[in-house]
Structures are given as structure tokens and as C-alpha cells.
Amino acid sequence: MAAFGWFWRAMGAQSERNQKKSLKTVAAARAAMEEMRGWSDAQVAQRGREAANTQGEGKHPVVLASLALAAERTMGLQPFDVQLQGVQRLLAGDVIHMATGEGKTLVGAMAATGFAMSGKRVHVVTVNDYLAARDAQWMRPLVEFFGVSVSHVIDEMDAPQRRHAYACDVVYAPVTEIGFDHLRDNQVTRREDEVQVHADVALVDEADSVLVDEALVPLVLAGSVSAQQSTGEITAAVSHLREGRHYTVDADRRNVFLTDEGAAEIERRLGIDSLYSEDAIGSVLVRVNLALHAQALLTRDVHYLVQDGKVQLIDASRGRVADLQRWPDGLQAAVEAKEGLAVSDGGRILDQITLQALMSRYPTVCGMTGTAVEAVDQLRQFYGLTVSVIEPNVPSQRIDHSDAVYATAQLRNRAVVEEIAQAHAKGQPVLVGTHDVAESEALAAALEKRGISVAVLNAKNDEQEAAIVAEAGKASRVTVSTQMAGRGTDITLGEGVAELGGLKVIGTSRHRSSRLDHQLRGRSGRQGDPGESLFFVSLEDDLITTGSDGAQVSAQPDQAGRIEEKRVHDFIAHCQRVTEGQLLTIHAQTWKYNKLLADQREIIDERRASLLDTDAAWQQLAQAAPERAAELEHLNAETKQQAAREIMLFHLDDEWAEHLAIMDDVRESIHLRAIAKETPIDEFHRIAVREFKDLAQRAVEKSVETFRSVLIDDSGAHLEDAGRSRPSATWTYMVSDNPLSGGGGGALSTFESFIS
Template sequence: MTTLLARFKQRMRRFAQKPASIDLAPYRAQLDKVEEYSTGLSELSDDELTAKAGELRDREFDDAELCALAREAAERAIGQRPFDVQVLGALGLLDGIVVEMATGEGKTLAGAVAAAGYALHGKRVHVVTVNDFLAQRDAEWMGPLYRLLGVRVGWINQSSKPEERREAYSCEVMYAPVSEIGFDILRDRIATDPADLIVPAPEVALIDEADSVLVDEARVPLVLAGSTTSDHADPVIADLVKRLRHDLHYEVDDEERNVYLTGAGSEAVERALGDIDLYSAEHVASTLSKVNVALHAQVLLHRDVDYIVRDGKVHLINDSRGRIAKLQRWPDGLQAAVEAKESVQTTESGEILDSMTVQALLSRYPTRCGMTGTAVAVAETLREFYELEVLVIPPNKECIRDDEHSRLYTTLEQKEAAIVAEIKEVHEKGRPILVGTLDVAESERIATKLRKAGLECVVLNAKNDAEEAAIIADAGSFERITVSTQMAGRGTDIRLGGHDAADHERISELGGLYVVGTGRHSSSRLDDQLRGRAGRQGDPGGSVFFASLQDDLISQYAPDADEPSAVDDDGLVADKGTLHTFEHAQRVAEGVNLEIHRNTWRYNKLIEHQRDLILQHRDKVLRTDVAFEKLGKGEHEGVSDEVLIHACRVITLFHLDDLWTHHLTYLSDLREGIHLRALARQNPLDEFHREAIPAFNKIVPESWELASDTYASAPITADGYNLADSGVKRPSSTWTYLVHDNPFGSGLEETMKGLVKMVRGRR
């Protein structure tokens, strides 16, 4: 009866489509089976255990049997016997689910058990990580476990050479940053010889920090660019915009997302550039565009917030992780404009050959699963975009962390004064403190104020992220104050008493790690990830967040908040109505971002469908003789079929790729202004499809026509064929990068924020 009731409740939850609707009970029931399968395993030798795992490859097997073998293997290979909660996590992953496991609960080992299980089922697994460090660390850390189970494991990072990549992809389990997998796919898409292909067909993606990868980075495009003779930023214009004055020469919108020249500003620019007419046909598409981009770089992008300058280069900061976003760039000349602003050498720019979003990349895998500490908060998004459900795994030991109510102050200065006072009071007892800040500038400002108050601290931000593992590992030491930007994806647990936990009992008696948040994030998940650094594995701990009515979150998403009616002498807001202001602002921010994600994907779905069709055609050209059959031998006498087949393939692929590149540019330009169609009572998405589809349908026929013309006049000899000899050539160099998401604020985003304002006005 109890089982029937549990099943009924599960079905009702599924019918209601509530977040975290996967019932844990069926997985708990498998723990008894895991114990049954464990009988006698401890008596086997290592070779016998490996052989027993190998037997699974030849038959269908119960995942509980795999978990029993993996539990025994993990204890022998890495000295860690998976807890029941880790086994539950592995079972969920093997069912293609996103499992939520709290920080410090052993997600890495649970993921390795599941990856080994998929491999023994005969499926190739890509364990997708958020950065190079975690890919290499986890692959090497779990390597002995995989080897004892007879599973080959490899990893790649940014430095991996083509042959190293090919070797890693040949393994049954491969760890890699999501960006590197995407870049390899993009490079494969311009290959002209099947032997140059590296990435095998996708099968299973097991995603670490799943909410960060699947949600926060879903819209981020990965880009493959090729060298062109493009214009660099004009240092004269960069210097000119530095002299323009706010409110006189330019205005900034309420949310500081866009900047506009005033009439006086336009006149000042025109005079400075030799009395030109900025809005003439001669200058509107070039000079005016450069001025607008330079102004955006000067006014809206801030050093040590949006980027840092290190080693003579501009490095973007990933705002969801607080670290340098390696290989990431702004598009449309903005990168060069920031470099000109900072007077550093301009990096190479070029034409986008192809791109793909992280969401499109991971949607390629027939089987997807993931693990994170904060999945429930994005359960709706995971279900809508990836058809993934969430399974919440309880902690191995009950969490006893004391999470205090947030403290809201009227001004930024009052908030930061209160933060320093709080840290000083707690520090006097010797309790370790982790201070989580929102950006680099804030981390350095707080650190300076702490030092002025006589409090020494260690700072971890994008400027010294290479030292992060060592800094985080000792953040739980006696009297340690650590000031850090975003903690998501750091990958290193904070152990009470330091990296060796030598002082564990002493720190526990003091109350454990104390987490101080200097502001609420635009996503509640990031708040939860910061809190989760304290109270791991049943340890004591505490957390508190500070906020002010001047914080960006409130100024952007709740600018019309009522003035507080009750304020203490130190600026602390006491009335309950105002205390809910930042929670409301956070919900608005999350809603806006979800709607932008939803609408962006509606546009990208068509582009991805067109990309799939082009790739199917391209793959046929690449792997068969269809180009030779289509173009024919022509006038090339005395040349072998082998040479002609190669020439036909290279020529056809060149024109196909070139037309696709131009189509992407067309779609980008079309998308940029399509939201304006709404003013004419037209549906922008319908209009986008109406224009994008006919343009796409011309690509393949036109590629054959161009290929035929090139082939007819191509200088093909018995020695071979060079594309450049025909007057056309591929870029001399290519490189990859990520486009910083939505740097200018799209028309869609501005529309969404406008709706938010309208709703506020009706309240």
C-alpha cells in the first residue's frame, strides 16, 4: 500500500510538472540491491575486480551491480568509499537526470561512477566541465578508479594539440571544458579532408555545474573566426570620446545599458573630426558606428568590473564566476574599442566563419545528465530547454549551517561600513571568514577597507585566479579572512582547519566558516552557492548577506522602490516592506533573464536547424565523391580521378562554407533590427523566419553554381590543385573565442525591461 501511495504521489507530481518532481524513493530502494551485489567483492583481487567489470560489457546489467563494483573499486583506487548519497547521485545520473547535491557532498566521485557505468554500457561519455583546471584535475584524480574498472579516460584543455585531442576523444570517458568541445566541433566544420576530423559522434554528456553550463552560459556563442583585412579601432576616436562630458555630450539610460550622443555631442564630434557630417551617407556606417562603439567602451564598460588589464592585454571577466573568461571577446569592434581605450595593442579581428551556442552544443547529445548544488531553482528552465528533470539528493549529514536574515542598508557606504564592523567582530574570535563579493573592484575595495581597520585578508579574484586552489583550500584556517569574487565552479572544498583539517575541532567550536555576502546576486542560485561553502558534510557554519538600496540589483530591477519608513542610526532598514525589495528585484532579474533566454532560443532554433541541414550536405560532400559526380571531369585532360575528386571537393566546400559565413552575417544583421517590426504590428519571429528561410534555400544551389564556375577555370594539373591558384582562398589563420553575451543590450532585452517598468507602474 505504501509503495502504491508513493507511486501515486510521484505521478501527481509529474502531472503538476513541479520542479524537483523526481521521487527519490525508487533510487533508495536500489541501495539494498547495491549491498547484495557487494557480497564477496572485497575478496577479489584487483585483476579479478577488473575482469568482473569487463564482463558487464557483454551483457545487460543492473546499474546497482555497477555501483557495487564501483564502490569497491573507488575504495581501493582512490581511498574513498562512496556514501549512499553518492550512489544515489550516480544512479540518478545513469537515468539521464540532473542531480542536486550540496557543496562538499562528493559530486566528482558520483559523476565518475556514472561515467564508468555509461562506458561499460558501451556509450562514449564526455564529462563537461566549466574550466581547464577541473577537467584535468578530475580526470587525473578519478583515473585510478577508471583504470581499475577497465575504462579508458582522457582529458583536453586549451593547450592540447590536435593529436592529443584525437587521443582523448578516442577514450571511453573524456573530461573537457564545454568551450573546448565546442571549438573542436567548429574546427571540424571547416575540414576539407575526413582524416582531419577529431570529434566523434556525440553520445552522452555528463555536465558538471549543470546549472551554470546549461543556464548561465546557454546563450553564449562559441565562435570560429578567420583572418580578414578588417579595420581596427581608431585611437583618435578613442581619445576623443574620453573628452566628452556626461549630460552635455551624451546621456546614459536608466539601467546603464546604453549610451547616446546628444545634439551637442554630435556637434562636438563633428568639429573634432574636421567639420564632417556624422549622419551623411559617407560617415553614418563607418565613423558614427566607431564613435558609438568607442563611447560604449568608454562609458559603460568598467575596468576591474567587466574586464581587467594584465600583461598588456584586456581580459574579460566572467560575471557568473568572477574569474578571467579565457578566449572570450566582445563582438562588433567593441573588443578593439576597449583595447584602444586602455592603450594596449589591438588583438586580431576577423570574419566569423561559424558559431554555435552552448545550448546548441549540448543539445546534440542524445543522452544528457548533470550535477550541481543548485538545480531546483532552475528546474523549469532545465525542463523547458533540455527536457531534463531534477532529483534532489539529501546530504550525507544534516546541514546545521545558520543562515541569518539579510541586512539591508540605505546607502552603499553604510553597507560597507557594517560589513567591516561585522567581520572585525567575528574575526576577534578567530573564526575563519569568507567574504563573497560581486566583482573585482568591490573585492579590492573591501580588502582595502579591512586593512585600514587592521584586518589582514587574502584576496581571490580574476587578477590572481591561478592561485585559487591554494587560497580556497586554506580559507577555513584559524583567523583567516578570504575576500573572493564568485565562488561557483571553484572546484575546491573549504575544509575547516585548513587544507589538512588539522585545526578542525578548534574551528568547529568557534562555529565553523562564516560566509559574508557583500550583495545579493541577480540569481538566487549564486547566493545559495556562496552560502553552500559553509556547513559542508555536517560541519557547523554560518552565513549572512548585506545589501543596500544603491546596489546595482535594486537600481536596475527595482528603481522605484519606496523609501524605507524605519531606519536605524547606522542606516540599517528595519521595516519589513522595504526588506523584501531586493528579493523582489532578484525575482524580476531572474524572470527577465529567463524570458530573454526563451526568446533568444526561439530565434536560434531556426538557425540551428539550418546549420544541421548545411552540415548534412557538407558531410556528404566531404565523405563521398558527390562533388566530382556533380561537376564532372571537364577539360582537365591527363589528370587522375583522384586529383580531380580532391579538387572538386575542396572547391565545393570552399563555396559552401563561404556562403554559410555570409548567411550568418545576414542573419545577425536581420536579427539586430527585427524587433522593430513589432511597431508595424508584425510578429518579429515570424518575420525573421519569413526572410531567413528563402535566403537559406539559395545557399546550396548557389554553391554548386560557383563551384562549377571555379572548377571550369581552375588550374588543375597532374601534380594536384591549390585553391589559391583559382583566385579564391580560405583565411590564412583561424582562431576561436566566446562572444561576451549581449554586450550592447539587444532590442529584445530593452523591450523586456520596458515591460517590467510598465508592470511596476500599474502596481
């Protein structure tokens, strides 16, 4: 507990009491284990189930003891006290902070089994298919020891396979698959067509990534529609604009604004009278702003890649291609047009849900990560979750050096290369964390020029991840990687490396969030291994220019250009705190936009459930159109009820999709409300409430009209013949609402100067 004493003091007395209580529970569990050690497997399992289903604090030691014995007997794993402490805090509903390499997979499986023994269905939420399948198979013997069923869900499964998997007590699944299955289930017209079963607990691996970094990423279900209008003409017009003359960019390079001269230039090139006329403001101006955003703020090989003729987004927190992810349709189309690619069809959005709203559907949410402490505020503010720190089993031996600070990016970059070269010369393996693809490739080229062989792990080759990471701890290895968060693989030291100081982690600049710094740093010094970490910073980094609020700091560099003054280091820490505060503000503001739609979605869910589970649809339509109901008297009750159900669900879902389209348009143009001195969020809420107010009634009225006219016979309602069919094809993707959510590092393009 000593290493995190500052944390417990900051979090208050309640957190410290929880810490002491869990340690006491673990001690009691060890005593119970000795008592149960001679019991048969069946007796241990039975006692564990009995304890899990009793009330009161006294049950926890017995539950932990039975889980620990099961781990020993089925997998040959003997949980450490800190792992049992982690299980206890998960069962209490906390997010636990456990360092890399401390055995979170076993801890999560034991906690999931503990929940399941008490009759709760558990979703163990992972960040990808590989981890879901691996962990479910790996932990299966432990889970099944107690008669608890376990399964996993991955992308390649069909509906029957998913339905079978979700019926199990413990289900391992990527958060995206859980969300997409939820959206698809919201389109069914028969309850038996759903694949998911209600779950009581979400146990989230990489909790800060899912619950914070990607919390506001909307998961989208789209249906086929005709292709959207080309944005080529507007993109061509915008390409002639020049920064400072035709448009300006704010200090943190998150927003871009047309000048009067820029607006006039666009009007001339498009042949329109005014960008700000009532006719243009809702369509042309929005598309001009999106094209300008794509040109001025989004950079190839930083925010996205172009591969195989497609724009592929980069997950800033993981440094990988973000599979299935895209920007909102207008911005996606603008970037595609900017790159000279065919503009893809985004389709009509049928439904969507953010990860934050998805997680809020679970009665209990808990989780684990190596960097929970830095996300305390977000986890508490948005989920009401408490963080519990679990000390490492063996104290960390890693040496975390003070930042190497330089006045300019060029001086810093030279120092980075020199530091890597020195470590490499003595055989010490080096892992270098960069911020984007362009930076990683420029640095690798600079090192290759020095005769240093480099393995590069970035969004262009993340399929080679396992092989690259497996070699990263061997002597003389130099690995250059974009973000290491969520990669799911520990770096093991090679022979003789410990004597050389262990793995050396180098950060080419600080991130906008200290959490990402710690995720990189945590790759070294696992399970008590020796190791080092060192971050480089220049006063020209984005982090400094963004977080300084315009303030400047004078410094006196040494002959090599390095700055040692404490006040400069304090200034850098201040800038990082400022940018972290900005990110929290953005999260809170974005959630305000999403929360109202989430609340409206719950109303639609309730309405759908009523239509699916009762005969309300038939009763309502028969009452509104009794003459039509009389014509159908010869049909059996089940056929009539299902026909009415399909009619009403079609129009309810159709109106909801239309509502989402309207609000998407409002969201893209809401900043224009500031021109009229209106508060954008207040105006968004006013429009959302107004548009939603009559949604249900419109759906009913259209349902009655369809009920009167559509053919209904022994085979049901022929909605397709009446032009009321659901999309012939649907697909899912994620929308990056925050295309500039990068790590906020430094301008490392000057590495290229070492190559020329």
C-alpha cells in the same frame, strides 16, 4: 529528503516518484554488493558490464553495486548512499543537485563508467583544463577496472594527441576545448583529419554554469584577414558626450540612447550631414553606438581589466579573467580605443557555435552542480532536463542568518567592515564574496586600514587561487574574493575553527540570481561542518533599483541604520525574483536570435557530411561542366574526387562565413529596426532566412566556376594559386554576447571613503 520537501512539492508527483525510486534502487544495490563482495575483480567487472547491457529497471542495482565495489577496491573510497543515488539519477539523465564537498567527482566518474559499460561514449564536460586533467587521472583506476578507456583533452595538446584522446570511451575535457575542436573539424576536407569522434553522452560538471550562465556564449573560429579600420576618430567624438544631455541610459543600465542634441554633436565632430542617412546607418551609426556603449556602460575593473596592454574580460559568474574571451569585434575595438590601446584584429569569423547549441548535439545530457534547484526553469525550458535533489550525507550545520539590510550603501559598507572585524577578533575565519575587482580591492584596503591582514582572490591574481583557498579556513584568516563559483576547491577548516563557529561567509550584497548567493553560501558548512552565512543589502544596491520597477519602500532604521521590517526583506526578495525573471527573458530572447543560425548550421553540416563521405562533389561538378571533367579523365578517381571535394567545401565554408558576417552586422544594428516600428527579432529572422536561401546555390555556382578554371593535376586542386586558399592562420575565442552580465550587487565604491 526533508530539507528539500518544498522543492519536491513544487516540482510535482513525478519528481517525488523518481526520488523514491532511486532510494529503493540504492537499497537494492547495497544488497547486491553483499552478494558480490567475495567475487574476484574480473567477476565483478563482468557482472557489471552484463547488467549495463540488459534492458529494464532490474539492471540498475547491479550496475551501482559493481561500481561501488570497484571504487572500494581501486581507490579505497566507499560511496555513501547519497552518492549512489546521485549516480542512479545521472544514469537516468537528470541534473543532480549536490552540495559542495559531497563527492561529485566520484559520482560523475561512476556514472560516466556506467554509461560507457553499456557501449556509449561519454564526454565529462568540465569548466577548465586543470579539472579535466586532475579528474581523469584521479578516477582512472575506477574507470579502467571495467575495461573502459579514459583520457582527457586540454589546451596544450596537438591534433594527434586530441584524436587519440577522443577515441577513448570516457573523455574529460573543458567545454571550450570540445567546442573549438568541433569548429575546427568543420573545416576539414578529409574525414581522417577530424580529431573528434561522435559521443553519446555529455555529463556536465558545474551544469548550471555551462548550461545556463554561459549557454549563449558563442565559441568562435576566426581566420586571418587585414586589420579593421581604426575607431579612434569616433571614440574621440563620443568622449565629449555627457549623460542626460547628449545621451540617456535606461533604468537597469543595459542600453544607452543618443538624444537629438547628442546626434547633432556627433555629426558636427565627424563632419557628416546625418547619422541616420542610408549611407551612415549601416556603418557610422553602428560604430557610434558601440563607442557610446563602451563609454557609458562598461567600467574598467568591473566588466574588464587592462593588463599587459590588452583588454581582458572578467567572467562575472566566476570572478576570473575569462581566458580567450572577447566581445563582438565592434565592441571589443570600441573598448580598446576607449582605453587608448591598439585595436586588435578580430579576424574573419569562419564558424561559431553557442554552448547551448553544442550541448544539444549530444543525444543524452546530464549533469551535476551545487545550485541546480535555482536553475530548474532554465534547465527544463532550454534542455528538457529534470533536476533531482540529493540530500547531503551529513545534514548541514550551517547557520544562514537573515540579511542585514541598510538604507544606504555607506551605512551598509561600514557594517560589513565591522562584521568582519568582530569575527576576525575572535579568530573565526571569514570569506567575503564581492561582485567585482574594484570592490574587492576597496574593501581589502579598508580592512588593512583597520589592521586586518587580507588575502584577495580576484581576476587579477586568480593564478594564486589554490594557495589562497587552501588557507581560507584557518583561524583568523580573512579572504576577500570575487565570485567563488566553479573554483573547484573546497575550503577545509583549520584546527580549532569548528569550536569558533566554522567558516563565516559574508556577501557584501545580493546577486541578481539567488543561485550565485547559494554558490557563495555553500563554501561554508561542507560535509556537516559548522559555519555561518550573512548577506548585507542596501536599498541603494543595483539589485533593488533594477528589480523594483520604479517602486520604493519606506523603512524605519534603528540607530545603526539597520532595517529589520519584514516587508522590506520581502521587497528585496521580490526585487531579486524580478531580476531573475529579466535574466531568463534575456536568455530566451537571445536564444531566439541564435536558434535560427543553429538550425542553418545543421543544414550546412549535412551538406558537408555528404561532400566528405561520398563522391557527390565530383558528380555534381562533372555534370555541370562535362567538358572540364573530360579534360581530367587521365587522373585517378580518388584524385579527382578529392579535388572536387576541396573545391566545393571551400566555397560552401566561404559562403557560410560570409553569411555569419552579414548576420553579425544585422545583429549589431537590429535595435534600429524599432525606429521603423518593426519587431527586431522578426526582422532578424526575415533577413536570416532571405540571406540563407540561396547560400548553397551560390556555393555550387562558384564551385563550378573554380572547377573550370583552377589547375587540377596529380597532386590535386591548386586552390592557393587561384586565390582560393583557406586562412593561413586560425585562432579561437569566445564572444561575450552579454557584456553586462554581472552579479548586480551594490555600489561599494564608498569603501574607499574609509581609506582616505
